[in-house]
Amino acid sequence: MKRYSSNWYWFYVINYSLVIIIIFPIYWTFISSIKQPSELNGNPTFYPKTITLEYYDRIWNFDRQERLEDTDAKDLDTYLRGTGIKRPFINSAIVSIGTILVTIVVCTLAAYSLSILKTPLKNFIFMLMILPILIPGISLIIPLYKLMRELNLVDTHFGLVFLHSTAMLPLGIFMMRNAFMSIPSTLREVAMLEGSSELKIIFNVMLPLAVPGLLTVAVFAMYVSWNDYIYAFLFINKPENTMLNLALKQLAISDNQFGLKWGDLTAGSVVSFIPIIIFYGFLQKYFVRGVTGSAVKE
Protein backbone atom coordinates (compact mmCIF):
# COMPACT_ATOMS: atom_id res chain seq x y z
CA MET A 1 0.00 0.00 0.00
CA LYS A 2 2.92 2.26 0.70
CA ARG A 3 3.81 2.21 -2.99
CA TYR A 4 1.17 4.74 -3.83
CA SER A 5 2.34 7.43 -1.48
CA SER A 6 2.44 10.98 -2.84
CA ASN A 7 5.99 10.57 -4.18
CA TRP A 8 4.90 7.79 -6.45
CA TYR A 9 1.90 9.80 -7.48
CA TRP A 10 4.19 12.57 -8.76
CA PHE A 11 6.52 10.05 -10.32
CA TYR A 12 3.73 8.82 -12.58
CA VAL A 13 2.22 12.26 -13.22
CA ILE A 14 5.56 13.63 -14.45
CA ASN A 15 6.44 10.55 -16.44
CA TYR A 16 3.11 10.30 -18.20
CA SER A 17 3.14 14.02 -19.01
CA LEU A 18 6.57 13.60 -20.56
CA VAL A 19 5.39 10.57 -22.50
CA ILE A 20 2.57 12.66 -23.94
CA ILE A 21 4.96 15.47 -24.89
CA ILE A 22 7.40 13.07 -26.54
CA ILE A 23 4.77 11.09 -28.41
CA PHE A 24 2.71 14.09 -29.47
CA PRO A 25 4.75 15.24 -32.52
CA ILE A 26 4.75 11.68 -33.86
CA TYR A 27 1.03 11.22 -33.22
CA TRP A 28 0.30 14.59 -34.75
CA THR A 29 2.28 13.80 -37.88
CA PHE A 30 0.49 10.50 -38.24
CA ILE A 31 -3.02 11.88 -37.90
CA SER A 32 -2.17 14.82 -40.17
CA SER A 33 -1.17 12.37 -42.86
CA ILE A 34 -4.56 10.63 -42.84
CA LYS A 35 -6.82 13.68 -42.54
CA GLN A 36 -8.91 14.98 -45.42
CA PRO A 37 -7.32 18.06 -47.02
CA SER A 38 -10.14 20.31 -45.82
CA GLU A 39 -9.60 19.19 -42.24
CA LEU A 40 -5.81 19.37 -42.48
CA ASN A 41 -5.88 22.97 -43.67
CA GLY A 42 -8.06 24.27 -40.90
CA ASN A 43 -7.99 24.69 -37.19
CA PRO A 44 -6.15 21.77 -35.57
CA THR A 45 -8.31 18.78 -34.66
CA PHE A 46 -6.99 16.12 -32.32
CA TYR A 47 -8.24 13.11 -34.20
CA PRO A 48 -9.25 12.78 -37.84
CA LYS A 49 -12.97 12.93 -38.56
CA THR A 50 -12.63 10.96 -41.74
CA ILE A 51 -9.61 8.95 -42.77
CA THR A 52 -8.01 9.11 -46.16
CA LEU A 53 -4.94 7.43 -47.62
CA GLU A 54 -4.88 9.85 -50.50
CA TYR A 55 -1.52 11.37 -49.56
CA TYR A 56 0.15 8.00 -49.22
CA ASP A 57 -1.20 6.91 -52.56
CA ARG A 58 -0.03 10.08 -54.20
CA ILE A 59 3.50 10.29 -52.79
CA TRP A 60 4.18 6.61 -53.26
CA ASN A 61 2.86 6.15 -56.76
CA PHE A 62 3.64 9.54 -58.13
CA ASP A 63 4.85 9.08 -61.66
CA ARG A 64 7.39 11.59 -62.82
CA GLN A 65 6.89 10.67 -66.44
CA GLU A 66 3.16 11.36 -66.22
CA ARG A 67 3.84 14.63 -64.53
CA LEU A 68 6.32 15.56 -67.23
CA GLU A 69 3.76 14.95 -69.90
CA ASP A 70 1.04 17.08 -68.45
CA THR A 71 3.22 19.95 -67.33
CA ASP A 72 5.84 21.86 -69.18
CA ALA A 73 8.65 19.39 -69.74
CA LYS A 74 11.20 22.15 -69.98
CA ASP A 75 10.48 23.17 -66.43
CA LEU A 76 13.50 21.60 -64.82
CA ASP A 77 12.32 22.39 -61.33
CA THR A 78 9.16 20.41 -61.78
CA TYR A 79 11.19 17.60 -63.21
CA LEU A 80 13.57 17.54 -60.29
CA ARG A 81 11.02 18.01 -57.57
CA GLY A 82 8.15 15.98 -58.84
CA THR A 83 9.52 12.62 -57.80
CA GLY A 84 7.42 10.11 -55.93
CA ILE A 85 9.09 8.41 -53.01
CA LYS A 86 8.84 4.82 -54.17
CA ARG A 87 12.14 4.99 -56.00
CA PRO A 88 13.97 6.97 -53.27
CA PHE A 89 12.62 4.53 -50.69
CA ILE A 90 14.05 1.61 -52.65
CA ASN A 91 17.35 3.50 -53.13
CA SER A 92 17.65 4.12 -49.40
CA ALA A 93 16.76 0.51 -48.65
CA ILE A 94 19.43 -0.74 -51.07
CA VAL A 95 22.09 1.52 -49.56
CA SER A 96 21.09 0.60 -45.99
CA ILE A 97 21.14 -3.14 -46.68
CA GLY A 98 24.42 -2.76 -48.56
CA THR A 99 25.91 -0.86 -45.64
CA ILE A 100 24.76 -3.50 -43.16
CA LEU A 101 26.27 -6.32 -45.22
CA VAL A 102 29.58 -4.58 -45.98
CA THR A 103 29.91 -3.40 -42.37
CA ILE A 104 29.25 -6.82 -40.90
CA VAL A 105 31.65 -8.65 -43.19
CA VAL A 106 34.44 -6.08 -43.01
CA CYS A 107 34.18 -5.42 -39.28
CA THR A 108 33.85 -9.08 -38.30
CA LEU A 109 36.95 -10.06 -40.25
CA ALA A 110 38.97 -7.10 -39.02
CA ALA A 111 37.85 -7.49 -35.41
CA TYR A 112 38.66 -11.19 -35.45
CA SER A 113 42.09 -10.48 -36.83
CA LEU A 114 42.72 -7.68 -34.34
CA SER A 115 41.56 -9.60 -31.28
CA ILE A 116 42.14 -13.35 -31.70
CA LEU A 117 44.90 -13.71 -34.26
CA LYS A 118 48.54 -12.77 -33.88
CA THR A 119 48.36 -10.14 -36.58
CA PRO A 120 51.47 -7.95 -36.76
CA LEU A 121 51.02 -4.30 -35.71
CA LYS A 122 47.55 -5.09 -34.42
CA ASN A 123 47.41 -2.41 -31.76
CA PHE A 124 48.53 0.23 -34.22
CA ILE A 125 45.97 -0.89 -36.80
CA PHE A 126 43.26 -0.87 -34.15
CA MET A 127 44.14 2.71 -33.18
CA LEU A 128 43.91 3.71 -36.84
CA MET A 129 40.48 2.11 -37.10
CA ILE A 130 39.22 4.06 -34.09
CA LEU A 131 40.55 7.36 -35.48
CA PRO A 132 37.37 8.35 -37.41
CA ILE A 133 35.65 8.88 -34.02
CA LEU A 134 37.97 11.84 -33.45
CA ILE A 135 37.55 13.27 -36.96
CA PRO A 136 33.96 13.02 -38.26
CA GLY A 137 33.41 12.70 -41.99
CA ILE A 138 31.54 15.99 -42.06
CA SER A 139 34.84 17.89 -41.83
CA LEU A 140 36.15 15.98 -44.87
CA ILE A 141 33.35 16.71 -47.33
CA ILE A 142 35.50 18.73 -49.73
CA PRO A 143 38.28 16.16 -50.24
CA LEU A 144 35.64 13.41 -50.21
CA TYR A 145 33.82 15.10 -53.05
CA LYS A 146 37.02 15.22 -55.08
CA LEU A 147 37.69 11.58 -54.27
CA MET A 148 34.19 10.48 -55.28
CA ARG A 149 34.57 12.22 -58.60
CA GLU A 150 37.97 10.65 -59.24
CA LEU A 151 36.62 7.19 -58.46
CA ASN A 152 33.45 7.76 -60.50
CA LEU A 153 31.37 7.06 -57.41
CA VAL A 154 29.19 10.16 -57.64
CA ASP A 155 25.58 9.15 -58.24
CA THR A 156 26.14 5.52 -57.30
CA HIS A 157 24.77 3.40 -54.49
CA PHE A 158 28.21 1.91 -53.98
CA GLY A 159 29.68 5.30 -53.21
CA LEU A 160 27.26 5.87 -50.35
CA VAL A 161 27.65 2.29 -49.10
CA PHE A 162 31.43 2.78 -48.89
CA LEU A 163 31.12 6.11 -47.10
CA HIS A 164 28.57 4.80 -44.59
CA SER A 165 30.59 1.65 -43.98
CA THR A 166 33.72 3.69 -43.36
CA ALA A 167 31.79 5.75 -40.83
CA MET A 168 30.81 2.45 -39.17
CA LEU A 169 34.37 1.10 -38.85
CA PRO A 170 35.22 2.41 -35.35
CA LEU A 171 32.06 1.22 -33.63
CA GLY A 172 31.78 -1.96 -35.69
CA ILE A 173 35.33 -3.12 -35.02
CA PHE A 174 35.20 -2.01 -31.40
CA MET A 175 31.97 -3.92 -30.70
CA MET A 176 32.97 -7.07 -32.54
CA ARG A 177 36.42 -7.07 -30.97
CA ASN A 178 34.87 -6.89 -27.50
CA ALA A 179 32.46 -9.67 -28.44
CA PHE A 180 35.27 -11.94 -29.66
CA MET A 181 37.54 -11.22 -26.72
CA SER A 182 34.83 -12.30 -24.28
CA ILE A 183 34.75 -15.78 -25.88
CA PRO A 184 37.06 -18.29 -24.12
CA SER A 185 40.09 -19.05 -26.28
CA THR A 186 39.84 -22.79 -25.58
CA LEU A 187 36.88 -23.01 -27.94
CA ARG A 188 39.05 -21.91 -30.82
CA GLU A 189 41.89 -24.19 -29.81
CA VAL A 190 39.59 -27.22 -29.78
CA ALA A 191 38.26 -26.31 -33.23
CA MET A 192 41.82 -25.92 -34.50
CA LEU A 193 42.78 -29.36 -33.22
CA GLU A 194 39.90 -30.70 -35.28
CA GLY A 195 41.53 -29.04 -38.28
CA SER A 196 39.02 -26.27 -38.98
CA SER A 197 40.16 -23.26 -41.00
CA GLU A 198 39.96 -19.75 -39.54
CA LEU A 199 36.90 -18.86 -41.63
CA LYS A 200 35.13 -22.01 -40.48
CA ILE A 201 35.98 -21.18 -36.88
CA ILE A 202 34.53 -17.70 -37.29
CA PHE A 203 31.30 -18.95 -38.79
CA ASN A 204 30.70 -22.08 -36.73
CA VAL A 205 32.23 -21.24 -33.37
CA MET A 206 32.70 -17.52 -32.89
CA LEU A 207 29.79 -15.80 -34.64
CA PRO A 208 27.04 -17.82 -32.95
CA LEU A 209 28.45 -16.60 -29.63
CA ALA A 210 28.81 -13.03 -30.85
CA VAL A 211 25.22 -12.53 -31.99
CA PRO A 212 24.45 -9.62 -29.60
CA GLY A 213 27.48 -7.70 -30.87
CA LEU A 214 26.56 -8.54 -34.44
CA LEU A 215 22.99 -7.28 -34.00
CA THR A 216 24.21 -4.07 -32.39
CA VAL A 217 26.52 -3.41 -35.32
CA ALA A 218 23.82 -4.26 -37.88
CA VAL A 219 21.22 -2.04 -36.26
CA PHE A 220 23.60 0.87 -35.94
CA ALA A 221 24.69 0.49 -39.56
CA MET A 222 21.05 0.71 -40.59
CA TYR A 223 20.64 3.79 -38.39
CA VAL A 224 23.68 5.55 -39.83
CA SER A 225 22.76 4.76 -43.40
CA TRP A 226 19.03 5.49 -43.21
CA ASN A 227 19.65 8.79 -41.43
CA ASP A 228 22.40 10.11 -43.65
CA TYR A 229 21.54 13.43 -45.21
CA ILE A 230 24.69 15.32 -46.16
CA TYR A 231 26.42 12.57 -48.17
CA ALA A 232 23.18 11.82 -49.99
CA PHE A 233 22.83 15.52 -50.69
CA LEU A 234 26.37 16.06 -51.94
CA PHE A 235 27.08 12.85 -53.81
CA ILE A 236 23.76 12.09 -55.50
CA ASN A 237 22.62 14.38 -58.31
CA LYS A 238 20.32 12.45 -60.61
CA PRO A 239 16.64 12.48 -59.61
CA GLU A 240 16.32 8.72 -60.10
CA ASN A 241 19.10 8.14 -57.56
CA THR A 242 17.73 10.42 -54.85
CA MET A 243 17.74 9.11 -51.30
CA LEU A 244 14.62 9.16 -49.16
CA ASN A 245 15.64 11.97 -46.79
CA LEU A 246 16.18 14.30 -49.74
CA ALA A 247 13.12 13.13 -51.63
CA LEU A 248 11.06 14.27 -48.63
CA LYS A 249 12.44 17.73 -49.13
CA GLN A 250 11.57 17.69 -52.80
CA LEU A 251 8.09 16.48 -51.93
CA ALA A 252 7.66 19.30 -49.51
CA ILE A 253 8.62 22.04 -51.91
CA SER A 254 7.11 20.65 -55.06
CA ASP A 255 4.52 23.38 -55.51
CA ASN A 256 6.49 26.46 -54.75
CA GLN A 257 9.24 27.19 -52.34
CA PHE A 258 7.22 28.50 -49.46
CA GLY A 259 3.87 26.81 -49.71
CA LEU A 260 4.73 23.40 -48.35
CA LYS A 261 2.41 20.49 -49.05
CA TRP A 262 1.85 19.32 -45.51
CA GLY A 263 -0.27 16.29 -46.28
CA ASP A 264 2.39 14.88 -48.60
CA LEU A 265 5.19 15.81 -46.24
CA THR A 266 3.64 14.20 -43.16
CA ALA A 267 2.78 11.05 -45.11
CA GLY A 268 6.37 10.94 -46.38
CA SER A 269 7.71 11.37 -42.86
CA VAL A 270 5.61 8.46 -41.64
CA VAL A 271 6.85 6.26 -44.49
CA SER A 272 10.46 7.10 -43.67
CA PHE A 273 9.89 6.38 -39.98
CA ILE A 274 8.23 2.97 -40.47
CA PRO A 275 11.32 0.81 -41.25
CA ILE A 276 13.31 2.24 -38.39
CA ILE A 277 10.45 1.91 -35.91
CA ILE A 278 10.09 -1.76 -36.87
CA PHE A 279 13.79 -2.27 -36.17
CA TYR A 280 13.42 -0.40 -32.89
CA GLY A 281 10.41 -2.47 -31.88
CA PHE A 282 12.15 -5.79 -32.35
CA LEU A 283 15.74 -4.93 -31.49
CA GLN A 284 15.34 -2.13 -28.98
CA LYS A 285 18.11 -3.31 -26.69
CA TYR A 286 20.67 -3.43 -29.51
CA PHE A 287 19.48 -0.12 -30.87
CA VAL A 288 20.07 1.63 -27.57
CA ARG A 289 23.40 -0.10 -27.17
CA GLY A 290 24.50 0.82 -30.68
CA VAL A 291 23.47 4.45 -30.64
CA THR A 292 24.91 5.14 -27.21
CA GLY A 293 27.83 2.75 -27.69
CA SER A 294 29.10 5.02 -30.42
CA ALA A 295 29.78 7.48 -27.66
CA VAL A 296 31.33 5.24 -25.08
CA LYS A 297 34.99 4.74 -25.57
CA GLU A 298 37.47 2.44 -24.02
Add this chain to the structure above:
Amino acid sequence: MTRLRKEQTVGLLMVLPALLLLTVFFLYPLGNSFWMSFHKWPLFGKPKWVGLDNYIYMFQDERFWESLKFTFVYTLTVTPMLFIVALGTALLCNSKAWGTTFFRSIYFLPVVMSFATASYVWLWLYSEMYGVIIFALEFFGFGGEKKNLNVWKTGTSSMWAVNAMVTWKFSGIQMIILIAGLQAIRDDFYEASKLMGASLWQTIWHVTLPLLRPSIALALILSIAGSIQAYEQFVIMTRGGPSNSTKTLVMHTVDMGFDYFKLGPAAALGVIIMIILFVLTVVQLRLFRKNY
Protein backbone atom coordinates in the same frame (compact mmCIF):
# COMPACT_ATOMS: atom_id res chain seq x y z
CA MET B 1 57.09 -21.02 -36.59
CA THR B 2 55.31 -21.82 -39.81
CA ARG B 3 52.01 -21.88 -37.96
CA LEU B 4 52.67 -18.41 -36.57
CA ARG B 5 53.65 -17.23 -40.03
CA LYS B 6 50.41 -18.59 -41.45
CA GLU B 7 48.32 -16.99 -38.73
CA GLN B 8 50.00 -13.64 -39.35
CA THR B 9 49.27 -13.83 -43.06
CA VAL B 10 45.65 -14.83 -42.46
CA GLY B 11 45.30 -12.01 -39.96
CA LEU B 12 46.62 -9.43 -42.37
CA LEU B 13 44.35 -10.71 -45.13
CA MET B 14 41.35 -10.44 -42.83
CA VAL B 15 42.08 -6.89 -41.76
CA LEU B 16 42.79 -5.85 -45.35
CA PRO B 17 39.23 -4.93 -46.46
CA ALA B 18 38.80 -2.67 -43.43
CA LEU B 19 42.22 -1.10 -43.98
CA LEU B 20 41.37 -0.52 -47.62
CA LEU B 21 38.10 1.25 -46.77
CA LEU B 22 39.81 3.29 -44.09
CA THR B 23 42.69 4.31 -46.33
CA VAL B 24 40.62 5.25 -49.36
CA PHE B 25 37.66 6.90 -47.67
CA PHE B 26 39.24 8.32 -44.54
CA LEU B 27 43.05 8.55 -44.40
CA TYR B 28 43.50 9.73 -47.98
CA PRO B 29 40.80 12.46 -47.75
CA LEU B 30 42.21 13.42 -44.35
CA GLY B 31 45.65 14.05 -45.79
CA ASN B 32 44.17 15.57 -48.90
CA SER B 33 42.12 18.09 -46.94
CA PHE B 34 45.35 19.66 -45.63
CA TRP B 35 46.93 19.52 -49.06
CA MET B 36 43.87 21.06 -50.71
CA SER B 37 43.71 23.82 -48.13
CA PHE B 38 47.19 25.01 -49.14
CA HIS B 39 46.37 25.11 -52.88
CA LYS B 40 44.37 27.28 -55.18
CA TRP B 41 41.80 25.37 -57.21
CA PRO B 42 40.93 26.98 -60.50
CA LEU B 43 37.99 25.49 -62.42
CA PHE B 44 40.36 24.35 -65.12
CA GLY B 45 44.05 23.61 -65.00
CA LYS B 46 46.33 22.50 -62.25
CA PRO B 47 46.14 23.42 -58.55
CA LYS B 48 48.72 25.92 -57.41
CA TRP B 49 50.50 26.15 -54.07
CA VAL B 50 49.37 29.30 -52.29
CA GLY B 51 50.52 28.72 -48.73
CA LEU B 52 48.16 30.16 -46.15
CA ASP B 53 46.18 32.27 -48.62
CA ASN B 54 43.05 30.14 -48.31
CA TYR B 55 43.09 30.50 -44.54
CA ILE B 56 43.64 34.23 -44.79
CA TYR B 57 40.83 34.52 -47.34
CA MET B 58 38.55 32.59 -45.03
CA PHE B 59 39.44 34.60 -41.93
CA GLN B 60 38.78 37.84 -43.77
CA ASP B 61 35.35 36.61 -44.80
CA GLU B 62 32.68 38.07 -42.58
CA ARG B 63 30.38 35.12 -43.27
CA PHE B 64 32.88 32.81 -41.64
CA TRP B 65 32.84 34.77 -38.39
CA GLU B 66 29.06 35.02 -38.50
CA SER B 67 28.63 31.29 -38.99
CA LEU B 68 31.27 30.56 -36.35
CA LYS B 69 29.50 32.83 -33.89
CA PHE B 70 26.12 31.36 -34.67
CA THR B 71 27.45 27.80 -34.32
CA PHE B 72 28.85 28.66 -30.89
CA VAL B 73 25.66 30.40 -29.76
CA TYR B 74 23.64 27.41 -30.91
CA THR B 75 26.00 25.03 -29.12
CA LEU B 76 25.93 27.03 -25.90
CA THR B 77 22.13 27.22 -25.84
CA VAL B 78 21.19 23.74 -26.96
CA THR B 79 23.68 21.95 -24.70
CA PRO B 80 22.10 23.03 -21.38
CA MET B 81 18.60 22.36 -22.76
CA LEU B 82 19.53 18.85 -23.76
CA PHE B 83 21.39 18.22 -20.55
CA ILE B 84 18.67 19.39 -18.19
CA VAL B 85 15.99 17.30 -19.90
CA ALA B 86 18.32 14.31 -20.07
CA LEU B 87 19.31 14.57 -16.41
CA GLY B 88 15.69 14.95 -15.34
CA THR B 89 14.50 11.94 -17.27
CA ALA B 90 17.55 9.92 -16.19
CA LEU B 91 16.86 10.61 -12.50
CA LEU B 92 13.18 9.79 -13.03
CA CYS B 93 13.91 6.56 -14.84
CA ASN B 94 16.64 5.27 -12.58
CA SER B 95 14.23 3.79 -10.04
CA LYS B 96 13.01 0.23 -10.16
CA ALA B 97 9.40 1.36 -10.16
CA TRP B 98 6.82 -0.24 -12.41
CA GLY B 99 6.92 1.19 -15.91
CA THR B 100 10.43 2.68 -16.01
CA THR B 101 11.46 0.43 -18.90
CA PHE B 102 8.43 1.64 -20.81
CA PHE B 103 9.16 5.29 -20.04
CA ARG B 104 12.78 4.88 -21.08
CA SER B 105 11.89 3.31 -24.40
CA ILE B 106 9.46 6.16 -25.10
CA TYR B 107 12.05 8.82 -24.21
CA PHE B 108 14.49 7.14 -26.55
CA LEU B 109 11.97 6.89 -29.39
CA PRO B 110 12.70 10.26 -31.08
CA VAL B 111 16.40 9.34 -31.23
CA VAL B 112 15.72 6.58 -33.74
CA MET B 113 13.77 8.83 -36.09
CA SER B 114 16.02 10.19 -38.82
CA PHE B 115 17.19 13.71 -38.14
CA ALA B 116 15.83 14.93 -41.47
CA THR B 117 12.42 13.40 -40.78
CA ALA B 118 12.32 14.95 -37.33
CA SER B 119 13.08 18.32 -38.89
CA TYR B 120 10.22 17.96 -41.38
CA VAL B 121 7.85 16.85 -38.65
CA TRP B 122 8.63 19.88 -36.54
CA LEU B 123 8.46 22.16 -39.54
CA TRP B 124 4.85 21.06 -39.80
CA LEU B 125 4.26 21.64 -36.08
CA TYR B 126 5.64 25.18 -36.49
CA SER B 127 3.74 25.87 -39.69
CA GLU B 128 2.56 29.44 -39.75
CA MET B 129 -0.94 28.65 -40.96
CA TYR B 130 -2.07 25.43 -39.38
CA GLY B 131 0.82 24.36 -37.17
CA VAL B 132 -0.30 23.03 -33.84
CA ILE B 133 2.48 24.72 -31.83
CA ILE B 134 1.68 28.10 -33.34
CA PHE B 135 -1.99 27.46 -32.68
CA ALA B 136 -1.26 26.61 -29.04
CA LEU B 137 1.03 29.62 -28.56
CA GLU B 138 -1.58 31.95 -30.01
CA PHE B 139 -4.20 30.34 -27.84
CA PHE B 140 -2.11 31.33 -24.81
CA GLY B 141 -1.84 34.88 -26.07
CA PHE B 142 1.53 34.94 -27.84
CA GLY B 143 1.77 36.83 -31.10
CA GLY B 144 -0.60 39.59 -30.10
CA GLU B 145 -4.11 40.39 -31.29
CA LYS B 146 -3.47 39.85 -34.97
CA LYS B 147 -2.38 36.26 -34.41
CA ASN B 148 0.43 36.43 -36.88
CA LEU B 149 3.05 34.52 -34.95
CA ASN B 150 5.90 33.24 -37.07
CA VAL B 151 8.83 31.54 -35.39
CA TRP B 152 10.99 31.94 -38.49
CA LYS B 153 10.73 35.72 -38.44
CA THR B 154 13.94 36.40 -36.54
CA GLY B 155 17.20 34.52 -36.21
CA THR B 156 16.85 34.21 -32.45
CA SER B 157 13.35 32.77 -32.49
CA SER B 158 14.35 30.41 -35.32
CA MET B 159 17.24 29.15 -33.25
CA TRP B 160 15.09 28.49 -30.18
CA ALA B 161 12.54 26.71 -32.36
CA VAL B 162 15.28 24.44 -33.70
CA ASN B 163 16.69 23.99 -30.18
CA ALA B 164 13.33 22.69 -29.00
CA MET B 165 13.28 20.15 -31.82
CA VAL B 166 16.85 19.03 -31.13
CA THR B 167 16.10 18.67 -27.41
CA TRP B 168 13.09 16.50 -28.22
CA LYS B 169 15.13 14.47 -30.67
CA PHE B 170 18.40 13.86 -28.83
CA SER B 171 17.92 14.03 -25.07
CA GLY B 172 17.27 10.25 -25.14
CA ILE B 173 20.90 9.47 -25.97
CA GLN B 174 22.21 11.52 -23.06
CA MET B 175 19.55 10.04 -20.79
CA ILE B 176 20.85 6.53 -21.51
CA ILE B 177 24.46 7.62 -20.88
CA LEU B 178 23.47 9.25 -17.58
CA ILE B 179 21.40 6.23 -16.52
CA ALA B 180 24.42 4.01 -17.14
CA GLY B 181 26.40 6.34 -14.89
CA LEU B 182 23.69 6.40 -12.23
CA GLN B 183 23.54 2.63 -12.10
CA ALA B 184 27.25 2.46 -11.42
CA ILE B 185 26.77 4.42 -8.19
CA ARG B 186 26.67 2.02 -5.26
CA ASP B 187 23.65 1.98 -2.95
CA ASP B 188 25.80 2.62 0.15
CA PHE B 189 26.19 6.26 -0.83
CA TYR B 190 22.46 6.77 -0.86
CA GLU B 191 22.01 4.87 2.38
CA ALA B 192 24.69 6.96 4.05
CA SER B 193 23.10 10.21 2.95
CA LYS B 194 19.72 8.94 4.13
CA LEU B 195 21.20 8.14 7.55
CA MET B 196 22.52 11.68 7.73
CA GLY B 197 19.04 12.95 7.08
CA ALA B 198 19.69 14.55 3.72
CA SER B 199 16.71 15.66 1.65
CA LEU B 200 16.16 14.43 -1.89
CA TRP B 201 17.70 17.58 -3.39
CA GLN B 202 20.65 17.51 -1.03
CA THR B 203 21.28 13.90 -2.00
CA ILE B 204 21.15 14.73 -5.70
CA TRP B 205 23.38 17.78 -5.32
CA HIS B 206 26.00 16.40 -2.93
CA VAL B 207 26.00 12.69 -3.75
CA THR B 208 24.59 11.88 -7.16
CA LEU B 209 25.96 14.69 -9.30
CA PRO B 210 29.60 14.55 -8.08
CA LEU B 211 29.69 10.78 -8.56
CA LEU B 212 28.11 11.16 -11.98
CA ARG B 213 30.83 13.47 -13.25
CA PRO B 214 32.39 11.15 -15.85
CA SER B 215 29.02 10.48 -17.46
CA ILE B 216 28.11 14.15 -17.34
CA ALA B 217 31.38 15.06 -19.04
CA LEU B 218 30.74 12.51 -21.75
CA ALA B 219 27.15 13.65 -22.30
CA LEU B 220 28.14 17.31 -22.47
CA ILE B 221 31.06 16.91 -24.82
CA LEU B 222 28.99 14.64 -27.05
CA SER B 223 26.34 17.27 -27.44
CA ILE B 224 28.93 19.98 -27.96
CA ALA B 225 30.68 18.00 -30.68
CA GLY B 226 27.32 17.22 -32.29
CA SER B 227 26.23 20.84 -32.25
CA ILE B 228 29.48 22.04 -33.83
CA GLN B 229 28.62 19.75 -36.75
CA ALA B 230 25.05 21.09 -37.00
CA TYR B 231 23.81 20.96 -40.55
CA GLU B 232 20.58 19.30 -41.56
CA GLN B 233 18.34 20.76 -38.85
CA PHE B 234 19.13 24.26 -40.10
CA VAL B 235 19.23 23.41 -43.80
CA ILE B 236 15.77 21.90 -43.54
CA MET B 237 14.10 24.15 -41.01
CA THR B 238 15.53 27.64 -41.54
CA ARG B 239 17.61 27.28 -44.73
CA GLY B 240 20.12 29.47 -42.93
CA GLY B 241 17.65 32.35 -42.81
CA PRO B 242 16.33 34.86 -42.11
CA SER B 243 19.12 36.73 -43.95
CA ASN B 244 21.82 34.16 -43.13
CA SER B 245 21.40 34.59 -39.39
CA THR B 246 21.19 30.84 -38.75
CA LYS B 247 24.03 29.66 -40.96
CA THR B 248 26.26 27.07 -39.31
CA LEU B 249 29.92 26.38 -40.00
CA VAL B 250 29.14 23.24 -41.98
CA MET B 251 26.53 25.08 -44.04
CA HIS B 252 29.09 27.77 -44.77
CA THR B 253 31.57 25.10 -45.87
CA VAL B 254 29.02 23.53 -48.21
CA ASP B 255 28.15 26.95 -49.66
CA MET B 256 31.81 27.76 -50.18
CA GLY B 257 32.62 24.48 -51.85
CA PHE B 258 29.52 23.72 -53.85
CA ASP B 259 27.87 27.07 -54.56
CA TYR B 260 30.89 29.32 -55.01
CA PHE B 261 33.30 26.53 -56.04
CA LYS B 262 36.00 27.92 -53.78
CA LEU B 263 37.47 24.54 -52.98
CA GLY B 264 40.63 25.85 -51.31
CA PRO B 265 38.94 28.00 -48.66
CA ALA B 266 36.27 25.32 -48.21
CA ALA B 267 38.96 22.72 -47.53
CA ALA B 268 40.55 25.15 -45.08
CA LEU B 269 37.18 25.48 -43.34
CA GLY B 270 37.00 21.69 -43.10
CA VAL B 271 40.42 21.70 -41.43
CA ILE B 272 39.24 24.33 -38.93
CA ILE B 273 36.14 22.29 -38.06
CA MET B 274 38.34 19.23 -37.71
CA ILE B 275 40.70 21.04 -35.33
CA ILE B 276 37.82 22.34 -33.18
CA LEU B 277 36.31 18.86 -32.92
CA PHE B 278 39.66 17.20 -32.33
CA VAL B 279 40.53 19.55 -29.48
CA LEU B 280 37.11 18.98 -27.92
CA THR B 281 37.46 15.21 -28.07
CA VAL B 282 40.93 15.30 -26.57
CA VAL B 283 39.56 17.44 -23.74
CA GLN B 284 36.84 14.85 -23.30
CA LEU B 285 39.33 11.99 -23.04
CA ARG B 286 41.35 14.03 -20.55
CA LEU B 287 38.30 14.62 -18.37
CA PHE B 288 37.59 10.93 -18.49
CA ARG B 289 41.03 9.83 -17.41
CA LYS B 290 41.10 12.27 -14.54
CA ASN B 291 37.91 10.94 -13.09
CA TYR B 292 38.75 7.30 -13.14
